[in-house]
Amino acid sequence: MVNFHTKRIEDLLKAGIGLLVLLALNLSLSGHFFRVDLTEEGRYTISKPTVKMLGKLEEPVFVEVFLDGDLPAGFKRLQNSVKETLDEFEAYSGHKVQYRFTDPTKGRTPRSVNETQRKLTSLGVPSTRIHENKEGKKTTRVAFPGAVINYKGQETGISLLKGSTSGSSQESLNQSIENVEYEIASAIQDLASGDKKRIAYLTGNGQPTGPETEGIRNLLQKNYSLSFVDPALEPLAGYDAIVMVKPDQAFSEKSLFNIDQYIMRGGNALFMLDKVSVNFDSVRQSKALVFPTELGIERLLFRYGVRLNDDLAQDLTSLKTPVVVSEVSGKPQISLINWPFLPLVNRMPKHVVTRNLDGIATKFAGTLDTVKTKGIWKTALLSTSANARKLKAPIDVSMEALSRDYDPKKFTDGPLNLAYLLEGKFRSAFAGRFAPVGADDRNRLDKSEGAKLIVVADGDIALNALEPRDKTPLDLGFDPYMKQTFANADFIRNATAFLADGNGLITARNKRVKIRPLDTVKVREQRTLWQTLNIGGPLLLLALFGTGAYLIRKKRFTGHSDSLEQ
Known part of the structure; x- marks a missing residue:
């Protein structure tokens, strides 16, 4: 009898001590916020710059995501990823980030849906058509894989379907999921940031x-x-x-000196240049012989580690352009044909600037070669396909010349590099020379403190097309003939973000989500086995647990009964 009561007291003391330890631990950690991500690739880990930005929010941010309703499985994955990311944003922002999911097509007439589509498109939320096959019936409906973000009365829209279309639909969706944090975080920062980074758009040498x-x-x-x-x-x-x-006039020595000294002081630059300049509209239907230009900036770039070549790249993977192919009853018949002078770039490294980007449209792009320079790290950012060739200037860029010399077997020079990232401590192009007349050479440097340059051998990559009829500006990257938007704007946005703030939100583009597809053959062969295990396994475990608990309880109380009798 005494032994029984003593055991009960010891159990109560142990339970009390355990509760006190838990209470003390809870009180000590109550002032500290932390989250643990147990996934292999850190799927739920938010980058430090994003956490820092969320912690500085002064007022609530409202995010309305248009991914709700009866969505296909792929879009459901994207929906779940967005929700998980916003849950993390809400936690790290102290509940300042608030969100909701809506279906903008639910209960609406076709006319109302069209009005919603126009409104969301104007905010930057594109629409897409979902094609499904349900019970043998093919259906098509409009979806809006994007969100509208509101902060302090300002709002902006973003697209959440951002993956490259060059791969499979599953890969494209996975790339979109990897981009979710960056797309939402950068949009919030654009609205919330009061102290913006400073960018200089250089003029004075024919830049448009x-x-x-x-x-x-x-x-x-x-x-x-x-x-x-x-x-x-x-x-x-x-x-x-x-x-x-796209400068088209030579730089003065003073201009070159000021650019050089800016880089020597750790400045970062994005150069989009044409060594062989071509007017696209003037050559589509007529003969045109083009020659290289001497701007002077190529001398600086050569010293820094990259050479602009006197050539143009042609690629069998290219954009299309309208061409008169025949006449019927005196009326010209126009057809869209691929023009190799308009390379469509899909070959890009998994760098934060180019990772998961869709195709990029170029026009009369030149090629780049690297020059051996000590201490400079070089990364090819944009390259043609393997089915490409380069033509040395002077070059006839007319359609007539192409028809005379269009043999796919000649396109064997690729891949050709069209853009490079250079990083490191550059040596001045004016080292050992007198400063130009009128230049301020006080505190001049002959070696940089560490800088980053992105050089693109195509100036047109940064120019938007104009509407053929009324010459109104179109979106950057939109092709009026192919009716398709390419990733030119995304490339420039990422490039400037990397240069202006390389340790900022752009680092979120390093996130990777692994695709773990099921083996469809094994799924089909072992379907019955796994169904049985999934249904019968939990029931068997429950039965074993119940039987074991009963036997232990029976043995325990039988022992107590015997001691009481004694």
Whole structure:
């Protein structure tokens, strides 16, 4: 009898001590917030720059995601990923990030759906058509895989379906899932950031500034404090990055010196240049012989580690352009044909700038070669397909010339590199030389503190097309003939983000989600086995647990009964 009561007291003491330990642990950790991600690839881990940005939010952020309703399995995966990401955002922001999922087509008439489509498209949320086969019937409906984000009365839209279309639909969807954090976080930062990075758009050497630049100007002004700067007239100090788009006039020595010294002081630059300049509209239907130009900037780039070649790339994987193929009753018959001078770039490395990007449209792109330079790391960002060739200037770029010399067997030079990223400590192109007349050479440097350059051998990559009829600007990357939007804007956005703030939100683009497909053959062969295990296994475990608990209880109380009798 005494032994029984003593055991009961010991059990109560142990339970009490355990509760006290748990209470003390809970109180000690109550002021600390942390989350643990147990997935192999860190699927639920939010990058440190994103966490930092969320912690600085002053007011609530409202996110409306248009991924609800009866969605296909693939879109359900994307929906779940967005929800998981927003749950993390809500936790790290102290519940300032709030969200809801809606179906903008539910209960609406076709006319109302069209109005919603126009409104969301104007905000930057594109629509897509979902084709399904249910019970032998093919159906098509409109979906909006995107979201609208509101902060302090301002709102912006984003697309969440961002993967490359060059792979399978499953790969494209997986790439979209990998991009979810970056797309939502960067949109929130655009609305919430009061102190934006500074970008200089260089002028003074024939760089375009008209309607063909509306796309890149809007993109840069949305994310940065944008200034238009002539390097011949003012220094470039204080800018986080500089952008140069398709100059066609030679640079003065003073301009080159100021650009060089900006890079020597750790400045970062995005150069989009044409060594062989071509006017696209003037050559589509007529003869045109083009020659290389001497701008002077190529001398700086050669010293930094990359050479602009006097050639143009042709690729069998290319965009299409309208061409008159015949006449019927005096009326020209126009057809879209592939034009190798318009390479469609799908070959890109898994770098934060180019990872998961769709195809990028180029026009009369040149090629680049690297030059041996000590301490400079070089990464090819954009390349043609293997079925490509390069033509040395002077070049006849007319359609007539193409018809005379179009033999696919000659396209064997690829892949050709069209863009490079250079990183490291650069040596000045003016090292050992006098400064140009009028240049401020006080505190000049002959070696950089560490800088990043992205050089693209195509200036048109940054220019938006114009509507053929009324010449109004179209979205950057949209082709009016193919009726398709390419990833030019995404490439420029990622490139400038990497250059201006390489350790910022752009690092979220490194996230990777592994595809773990089931073996369909094994699934078919072992279906009955796994169904039996899934249904019968839990029932068997429950029965074993119940029987074991009964036997233990019976033995325990039988022992107590015997001791009481004694």
